[in-house]
Amino acid sequence: MKLAFLLARMAARGFVAAVAMTVPSLAQDTDAVKIGLLASLSGPLAAGGEQIRQGVELCLNERNFVLAGRKVELHVGDTAGQPAQARTKTQELVERAGVDVLFGPVAAFEALAIDDYIRKAEIPILSNGGAEDLTQRRANPWFIRAVGTSAQPxxxxxxxxxxxxxxxxxxxxxxxxxxxxxxxxxxxxxxxxxxxxxxxxxxxxxxxxxxxxxxxxxxxxxxxxxxxxxxxxxxxxxxxxxxxxxxxxxxxxxxxxxxxxxxxxxxxxxxxxxxxxxxxxxxxDNAQNRAFVAASRAKFGVDPGYHSVGSYTACLLLEQALKATEGKADDKEKLRAALRSASLSASPRGAIKLDEYGNPIQxxxxxxxxxxxxxxxxxxxxxxxxxxxxxxxxxxxxxxxxxxxxxxxxxxxxxxx
The missing domain is CATH 3.40.50.2300 (Response regulator)
Incomplete structure (x- = not known):
């Protein structure tokens, strides 16, 4: 009953959900760009997970679930703020849902838990996790940070x-x-x-x-x-x-x-x-942020924060990358390179460019x-x-x-x- 309610709620919001990845009967568009969202929607980090979901939802709804001329599907995996579950959900999103790119997760320890799998699977990820070494001493070429390192601010x-x-x-x-x-x-x-x-x-x-x-x-x-x-x-x-x-x-x-x-x-x-x-x-006080905050207040009744603006930024960077690849997401290496080269001249956070390690300068x-x-x-x-x-x-x-x-x-x- 709870699963049915959750799926109905997400369907009403325009989501194709991959919660626990036990719903293969859901219709999927084989021509769509598939985003896998790793979010701790339960457990001690649920507030951040809900924000990640809200940020992606705002970005995609503004664009009618179309980025760079391509329809978008969003598949969601609840990591529960647990490293082992984060890894399991990552595998399910990649191997069963066939996502083209990943967003999330929330926590540094979740990002570290899936690092080796991301490298092996060669799947681009725009992450909200701040685990420093993923853009430093153990830089992962498939890892692009949508936020900043934990120490950066x-x-x-x-x-x-x-x-x-x-x-x-x-x-x-x-x-x-x-x-x-x-x-x-x-x-x-x-x-x-x-x-x-x-x-x-x-x-x-x-x-x-x-x-x-x-x-x-x-x-x-x-x-x-x-x-x-x-x-x-x-x-x-x-x-x-x-x-x-x-x-x-x-x-x-x-x-x-x-x-x-x-x-x-x-x-x-x-x-x-x-x-x-x-x-x-x-x-x-910038135009993009005023609009972003107004949209968040109108839809969710709250101000956006760390994780919602992080996943919103990830969506903006993906849009720029897809424009560079003419909407193509099936060539992972080209998508990875385009993501690494993406920049934003304006956003709710101001101008953003990525350094050679895949971390924002901001x-x-x-x-x-x-x-x-x-x-x-x-x-x-x-x-x-x-x-x-x-x-x-x-x-x-x-x-x-x-x-x-x-x-x-x-x-x-x-x-x-």
Missing amino acids: NHPLGDYAAKTLGYKRVITIADDFAFGHEVVGGFQRTFEDAGGTVVAKLWPPLNTADYGTYIAQIPSDVDAVYIGFAGGNGLKFLQQFNEYGLKGTVPVLATMTAVDEAILKNMGDEAIDVISSGWYSAAS DVLIRKVEKDADGRLVNAVVQTYPAVSQFWSYPPAEFLANPVYSRDFPPLKSTGN
């Missing part, structure tokens, strides 16, 4: 915290998995390079319900706490941070997902004044949570770092000679650990 935030805010001492608290390690690594490296000190790094598990023991470890003499959370963990932490009486006493810096628009709509005053960095804000925004005139919480843009590379200002060869950001790298300059 956090390099500017570390620089901003030290040079503009004048912070000297910061403690970090982040989810204990690849994404958390990488966002902290980016922030820590530039903050310390600018003369700041990270006094400690705390690593709560991804499924932490009570952050009290971590909040209790925040020293009274720090200038700020930096949080690196995904999913709903930013909401839980900020609520408990407020309950412990630290709001207004210790400023909060954050990676973009901790106060992403998908979560911000559920937050209250505990989020006000949080400063974050990211390559997108629904409050960005503006990074410093954002501050405020209430707008309608009382809606928004990430107001306070500063823009233009055309930021995944390598920040470091020479790529020097950057790649170091290990990927992890729990232990870079070590703290204050303690060596």
Whole structure:
């Protein structure tokens, strides 16, 4: 009954769904370009998965499911935020649905779990996963990042915290998995390079319900706490941070997902004044973004965020690539090359071009949570770092000679650990 309801809902929205890939009787257009969407529509990362679905839906509906003159089918696989399931759904989309290109998944660990299969199957993927090494030391030629690396927007935030805010001492608290390690690594490296000190790094598990023991470890003499959370963990932490009486006493810096628009709509005053960095804000004032936000509010009643604009961007890049191949998607190598060469002179995120590793070079925004005139919480843009590379200002060869950001790298300059 639940499966039937889900399929009916997706069919009503124009989708050809490949949920669990157990519906071979669904009519398919053999001449259509087939997109496989990997989205965590259940489990702890479901908010991001729903956003991915919304972004693709907005893009395709605007174009009546036609890109570069070709009809499009969308096949959806629910990864449930689980690496093993992400791999299974990837195989089903490629081998049973016969998709031409993949979008998604949400999490860095999901992207890492399917990396070897993508290489072997030689299937292009426009990913929302930030796993750094897929466009760095272990660059996958079939992997194009539709968003940015996990650390990419956090390099500017570390620089901003030290040079503009004048912070000297910061403690970090982040989810204990690849994404958390990488966002902290980016922030820590530039903050310390600018003369700041990270006094400690705390690593709560991804499924932490009570952050009290971590909040209790925040020293009274720090200038700020930096949080690196995904999913709903930013909401839980900020609520408990407020309950412990630290709001207004210790400023909060954050990676973009901790106060992403998908979560911000559920937050209250505990989020006000949080400063974050990211390559997108629904409050960005450009024509493409104003239209995108209006469409999202009209269709879904929410502001778009990290994952919805990521999959929307993936759709725009695919459209550019299909124009370059005259709508042909069956030659995977030509499609891969066209995707790698795709660029956007304008988008909700501004201009985007890909570096030689398949990662966007893009503006990074410093954002501050405020209430707008309608009382809606928004990430107001306070500063823009233009055309930021995944390598920040470091020479790529020097950057790649170091290990990927992890729990232990870079070590703290204050303690060596």
